[in-house]
Amino acid sequence: MTRARAAAAGVLAVLAVALGGAACGAGAPARDLFLVQRSGTIPGARLALRVTDDGRASCNRGPLVDITSAQLITAREIERDLEPLAKRRFALRPGGASVLRYRVVLEDGSVRFADDSRGQPPALFRLAKLARDVARGPCRLAR
Numbered sequence: 001m002t003r004a005r006a007a008a009a010g011v012l013a014v015l016a017v018a019l020g021g022a023a024c025g026a027g028a029p030a031r032d033l034f035l036v037q038r039s040g041t042i043p044g045a046r047l048a049l050r051v052t053d054d055g056r057a058s059c060n061r062g063p064l065v066d067i068t069s070a071q072l073i074t075a076r077e078i079e080r081d082l083e084p085l086a087k088r089r090f091a092l093r094p095g096g097a098s099v100l101r102y103r104v105v106l107e108d109g110s111v112r113f114a115d116d117s118r119g120q121p122p123a124l125f126r127l128a129k130l131a132r133d134v135a136r137g138p139c140r141l142a143r
Contacts, residue, residue, distance in 0.1 A: 030054030032107075033079045036131045040100040040115075044143035049131050051075045059139035067138050074130050081123035085111050092117035092124075102128065 030052040038047040051057045055072040056064040067075075086109035094101060094114030104111045104127060113124050135141040 030056070033075050034082070035105040036127065037103040037105070038100055038131060040098075042099055042143070044141065045100055047131060047135055047141070047143075049134060049139075051130075051134070057134050057138060059135055059141055062139065065138040067134055071130060071134060071137075074126060078123050078127050078130065079106060081121070082106060082111055082127070083108065085109075085121070085123075092119060100128070102131075 033051045033053055036047065036049040036051075038049070039045055046060075048060050049057060051067070051072075052064065053076070055067055055069070057067050057071075058064050082104060083106055086104070086106040089109050089111075091112040092114070095116035095118060098114035098116045100115040102111075102113050102115075102124075111124070113120060115128065117124075132143065135143060
């Protein structure tokens, strides 16, 4: 192989790697971890919270805002914990004094519960807290 051919082959290899790397995920939006729809009987209860895998969230269809690393880790753990429940369309009835109701939509299904539902797995309590923390923090909402 001549030097010119070797150099050309080297340049083509570098271009192929560069173009391949640029095409892989460049500009692609991050996947959604979940969407939380919260409603209730108190002012500010209504919330549509979208959490993405790149560490951002959107409240009530607003712009994506950064969430903390701890919030992202918690969101990923919640997604993992809720995935088997969502596949079964898990739903808990509200108790007699519910203030907030939640619907969580994941890739393969959804989960429904209220703040006073009996038998809540720990992931549902963590989800309710995360929704409140992100709404009040990065999204700057009252509740």
